[in-house]
Amino acid sequence: MxxxxxxxxxxxxxxxxxxxxxxxxxxxxxxxxxxxxxxxxxxxxxxxxxxxxxxxxxxxxxxxxxxxxxxxxxxxxxxxxxxxxxxxxxLVPVETSPLVAMSSGELQREIADDLSTYCMLRETADDLTSEFEQNGLLRRDVETLSDAERLAIRSLWRDGVMAFLEADMIKEKYRGFMQVDYKVRPALHADAFFIAYGAYICQYDACLRFCELVGDNEFMQTLLNEPGDGIPSDSFFVMKQRLTHPEVILRLNAGTAYYELIKKDLTVSPELISDFEMRRSRLFKRLGKKPDLFIDNPLDVLERNAFKAWLPVQKNVAVQMSYIRTARREYFITPEILAQYRDRLLPGDILVERRNWHMTNIGIPGFWPHTALFVGTLEEIDAAFGQLGFQASEKIKQLYPEVYAALSSKDENGFPLTVIESIRPGVIFQSLEKSARCDYLGVVRPDLSQHEKFNALLAAFSNYQKPYDLNFDFTTDNELVCSELVYKAYQSAGPLPLTPEIINGRLLLPPNEMVRQIADHLREAFSFVLFLDASEKENRIIEGTQQSFAESWARPKWDVLQK
Incomplete structure (x- = not known):
């Protein structure tokens, strides 16, 4: 036993x-x-x-x-x-339908109004799918999308989601069509059914066309599932799952059989009937060509449920690891050392940082585990962007007053807040003296115009106070990791020659990979500013060269293995 x-x-x-x-x-x-x-x-x-x-x-x-x-x-x-x-x-609702209480005249007028709504939703679905077919945005790799293209996708998708929800309202309203006595009011019974089933066919057809446009582009699916801007969470997932839900399939097939029985009693226009039959025929042909959908959808459900089960564990482990440091010594780089190099930094510089003996280094690939964006003080911002034709600090105050307030304040040690970064609480401002209180520090400068750099800062400011992304995924914008904040800020301004990669099914650009790509484009797209190297054995800081910084990404993860 x-x-x-x-x-x-x-x-x-x-x-x-x-x-x-x-x-x-x-x-x-x-x-x-x-x-x-x-x-x-x-x-x-x-x-x-x-x-x-x-x-x-x-x-x-x-x-x-x-x-x-x-x-x-x-x-x-x-x-x-x-x-x-x-x-x-x-198929048969238990609750009494509001259609029953209407007189024949009232129901006839109600059906006429809702037929107009049905036609409008049908045209909206056609317009949206046609626009996506023409612009090809849903087939694009997410990492290649500009901010304007992302905004266009989200805007069009929001319109599609709203049309989807309105179709649900019509379907629900006429779900009790069977309670309209067929013997007494056959035409009204048939017309009520037509609206319910027509909305069903129209919605299903549009959903299937959207799924065909997105295809296997799972990062695009993640982008569409992102909540915000009036879009509910998991909207694409819910829409796609609806296609193979047993109740939906049952209603589709039962509706087709019932339509053949009552179509002789319909009083709607022949044009509407012809259009409906065309969509129904197109839908079933498309559905017949996608048997894999009935396999993929259950797998998607399993994968999502497994993800939801493991994500809290992953988040809890990440949070607990962030508190653990296996050495008691102070970090090599102190505020006094930083003061010697402070005048080399300019607003828009990219910082990469490493702290030895932190448990969080285990889960982050490569030597460099963190990156941030140097902003500078308001006075430094005005000096750096003085040729833009306006006062940069006033522009920040106008667009992001909470950011202006943060940049006007100091930390608990009296240092000005000059760095924006995403750490475990989320996107925050910190002083350079606190952010760069580490063992290794690299600084590079994107070779962009003043206008592009200032736009990058504004893009970073737009993410202020967003939560930290413990799922580590660049596809969405509602939560961000450290390298995502830097990457997306400059992607909207340049972009720079930085390319995310797929790691465990997520689109990512880890800090160490970012340094590797920067090293490939030094002198072309980036300028070297500073490298404060460290020697764990000698317990001291060494000012490194451009060459040593360019090669730093290839160092072992653990300091004890370094020469």
Whole structure:
């Protein structure tokens, strides 16, 4: 018995591992296949445990088998009854429809008004899908999108979501069409059904066309799922899942059969009927060509549920690790050392930082784990951008008064707030003396115009007080990690030759990879400003060269392994 329990525990362990691989997207893009293999492996100890128990329950099994045979027909009938109940529950609403209380004249006027709304929603769906087809934005790689293109996608998608929700309202309103007595008011019954089913077909057809446009571009799906700007969370996911939901498929097919029965009683215009039948035919042809949708959607649900289960664990581990430092010594770079190099820095400079012996370094690839953006004081900003034709600090005050207030203040040690960065609480301002209180510090300067650099600062300011992204994903903008803040600020201004990469199914540009790409473009797109190197063995700071900084990204993650 003990051996059987162990086998069951092993089986459960493989199931948990499969969920972890699926949720964390380990070894992306093969994570789904690996999770499936782990799930299949989990059956091996389960089957072994079952066979080991066969000898113990063989006699009981024979008895149960003999007794169970007469109940097979009852079981089949019971399943049929349950199926019939489910179909009736889905297709026939229990609550009384508001359509019943309307007189024939009132219902006729209501149907006429809602037919106009239906036509408007139909045209909106056509316009949006046509515009996306023409501009090709939904097929683009997310990392190549400009801010204007992102804004265009979000704006059009918001209109699509609003049309989707309005179609839901019409469907719900006419869901009780069956309660309009067909014998007494056959035309009104048929017209009420037509609005409900027409909205269903129109909505489903538009959703399927949107899914075809997005395709397998999962980063675009993430962008569309991002809440904000009037768009609810997971809007694309909900829309896509609706396509294969059992209730939706049941209503689609039942509606098609019922339409053939009552179409002779319709009083709507022949143009509307012809358009409806064209959309219905197009929809079923498209759906027939996408059987993979019925496989992908359940996998998407499993993956999302696994992700939701593991994300709190991932966040908690990240937060707890941020408190752990395995050395008690002070950081090598002190405010006094920084004061010697302070005059080399200009607003818009990119800072990369490393603190030895921090547990958070474990989960961040490469030598450099953090990056920030030097802003400078308001006076330094005015001096750096004095040729723009306006006072830069006043522009900041006008656009972002809370940022202006922060830049006008000082930290607890009396140092001015001159750095914007994203750390565990979120996007904040800190003094250089606190932000760069580390063991290694690199500073580079993008070779851009004053106008482009100032726009980059404004872009960074627009993210002030946004939360830290513990999911570490560049696709969305509502939460940001440190390198995402810097990357997106300059992407909107230049952009610079920096390219995110896919890591475990997420679009990322880790700080160390950012330094590697910067090193490839030194003298072309970036200028070297400063490298404060450290020697753990000698316990001191060394001013490094441009060459040593360019090679720093290749250093081992752990300082003890360095020469």
């Amino acid at each position: 003990l051996k059987n329990k162990r086998l069951l525990l092993v089986s459960l362990l493989f199931v948990v591992l499969a969920g972890a691989v699926l949720g964390l997207k380990v070894l992306y893009p093969h994570h789904r296949l690996i999770a499936l293999l782990l799930w299949l492996i989990s059956w091996i100890p389960l089957v072994r445990s079952y066979r080991a128990n066969q000898r113990l329950v063989r006699t009981g099994k024979v008895i149960l088998k003999r007794k169970g045979r007469p109940w097979v027909p009852h079981l089949v009938v019971g399943l049929l009854l349950l199926t019939g109940f489910y179909v009736a529950w889905v």
